[in-house]
Amino acid sequence: MTEDIKIRRARGSDAQCVLDMIVEHAAFEGGEKFDPRGKLEKLRSTLEEQTHYECLIVEVKGKIEGYCTFMSHFDSWHQNKFLFVDGLWLNEAVRGLSIGTSIFDRLHQRAAELDCDSIQVMTPSTNDSGIRFYKKLGASEANKAYFTLPTKTKQDWR
Numbered sequence: 001m002t003e004d005i006k007i008r009r010a011r012g013s014d015a016q017c018v019l020d021m022i023v024e025h026a027a028f029e030g031g032e033k034f035d036p037r038g039k040l041e042k043l044r045s046t047l048e049e050q051t052h053y054e055c056l057i058v059e060v061k062g063k064i065e066g067y068c069t070f071m072s073h074f075d076s077w078h079q080n081k082f083l084f085v086d087g088l089w090l091n092e093a094v095r096g097l098s099i100g101t102s103i104f105d106r107l108h109q110r111a112a113e114l115d116c117d118s119i120q121v122m123t124p125s126t127n128d129s130g131i132r133f134y135k136k137l138g139a140s141e142a143n144k145a146y147f148t149l150p151t152k153t154k155q156d157w158r
Contacts (some may be wrong), residue, residue: 007056007059007099007102007106008056009055009056012045012048014047015047018067019040021034021064021089022067022089023034023036052071055069057104058094058099060094065090065091065093066091067089068085068088069090070107071084080118081115082119082122083116083118084122085120085121085122088103101137109129
């Protein structure tokens with residue numbers, strides 16, 4: 001089966017498949033409602049450029065079955081770079097095949113290329129299987145909450 005699994009850099013032509021998986025991922029996490037309307041062309045462009053973030057695609061027997069988005073960040077407290085995993089999704093049919101571990105092998109390689117000291121991952125506290133997976137990889141749990149604030153326009157600041 002491993003010869004049927006390919007992890008590669010995403011292309012703009014993968015945008016619809018990635019967007020469909022983002023919709024599934026958002027529903028799985030059960031948090032904020034994700035509205036895919038108007039996002040396809042922006043995603044297609046972003047996947048072509050990959051300047052803001054990078055995206056890996058998982059193909060199994062030629063079918064896209066997962067994605068992983070990540071980017072380099074800087075930690076001001078520790079004064080070092082880290083690789084931040086923004087999203088990791090595998091369709092249910094391909095979970096348990098060690099694909100996640102293979103993705104993290106690729107992430108470790110990319111982190112070294114970018115001179116990052118660590119890899120950070122965020123997942124909902126209710127994602128028990130994800131938490132078990134990250135701990136199995138040797139990750140330690142950070143005791144922090146993640147918040148999102150809408151940006152304000154100049155008019156809002158007056």
